[in-house]
Amino acid sequence: MDETKLRAEFESWVYRxxxxxxxxDLERxxxxxxxxxxxMAFAAWKASREALVxxxxxxxxxxYHISxxxxxxxxxxxxxxxxxRTR
Incomplete structure (x- = not known):
């Protein structure tokens, strides 16, 4: 996922x-x-996404499956x- 989309999801989560x-608070x-x-929260958010595979x-x-x-x-x-990510 690109950084822009990742950051947008994070900021949406922060607001909610x-x-x-x-x-x-979200100005950069x-x-x-x-x-x-x-x-720190964004770094953790990013690491959690990178760790999920x-x-x-x-x-x-x-x-053997039809499709x-x-x-x-x-x-x-x-x-x-x-x-x-997938393997």
Whole structure:
């Protein structure tokens, strides 16, 4: 997942979750948030996304399924779109 999308998801979560957060709290100087606690929270958010990996079955194992490879590709694409890596 690209940094812009990752940051947008994080900021959306902050607005929904953190009590009394204001738009000023989310202002940044480049990559650094004005509210210092958000920098640590974003680093943890980013690390949690990078650590999450789903192991897909080999494509060959799906050859006996009716839609095998197309289904595998669609699953992989959907998982990647959510910002999760696959093996």
């Amino acid at each position: 979750t953190v009590v009394d957060v204001t738009p000023t 100087d480049g990559e650094i948030y004005e509210w210092d606690k958000l920098n 789903i192991e897909l079955p080999p494509r060959e194992d799906m050859k 095998g490879t197309p289904a595998w590709d669609k699953c992989r694409t959907a998982i990647h779109a959510a910002g999760i």
